[in-house]
Amino acid sequence: MIESVRYPSQCSGCGSETECVGVQALVGQRLEWDIGYHCPVCDDASYECGPGGSRIPDDLRRRLLAEHGEARLVLSDPLAGPAVVMKVLRAELGGELAEAKAALQQIRAGVFAGTMPEMTLLVHRLRTAGVKAAAERAEQCDEASAPC
Ligand SMILES: [Zn+2]
The missing domain is CATH 2.20.25 (N-terminal domain of TfIIb)
Structure with missing residues (x-):
């Protein structure tokens, strides 16, 4: 990647x-x-x-x-245990519990995004922890055609 x-x-x-x-x-x-x-x-x-x-x-x-464009992190398993996901996020983002919690909310809202290599790494980490996840290329806004 x-x-x-x-x-x-x-x-x-x-x-x-x-x-x-x-x-x-x-x-x-x-x-x-x-x-x-x-x-x-x-x-x-x-x-x-x-x-x-x-x-x-x-x-x-x-x-x-x-x-x-941005890549979005998507949890394929919406029932994935939040504790497991947050543990992975904390280890990877190196943040505080509150930051991991905020990141989890962003993921659930479909707005947690970054570069494709970054999201791909998180997907690897989540899968290793048993959580199904995927990185998707976010829709790109094409200013030349229709407004978003
Ligand atoms: Zn030169």
Whole structure:
């Protein structure tokens, strides 16, 4: 599971416009990210990456969501024990009980979303805990055609 986005950026060496590639990937059971570019003018290259489990930069995450749209986490089993789901959420999101509770409510309301690699990882975790879940690509709003 991998998502990537290309976007214009500026070379830190010579200031020319160059193209950056940002990636978020689910490798095994860990999320990784990297951002890199190679300047065609001065041959400068930059590469930045986050090892498994490190937090993705907000800017890259925003770009991925804008490019690919959000993925929603859906519990296929609506009767799944909330305690089990919340335990998985807490372990994964690293939050407090109240945050896990809020996340569970968002999932049930169908509004808990993130990048596809992030949701895919949560689905893995939930399935491992015995909860049936799926990641679905949310409907994308196409501004060119009809309003949502
Ligand atoms: Zn350059």
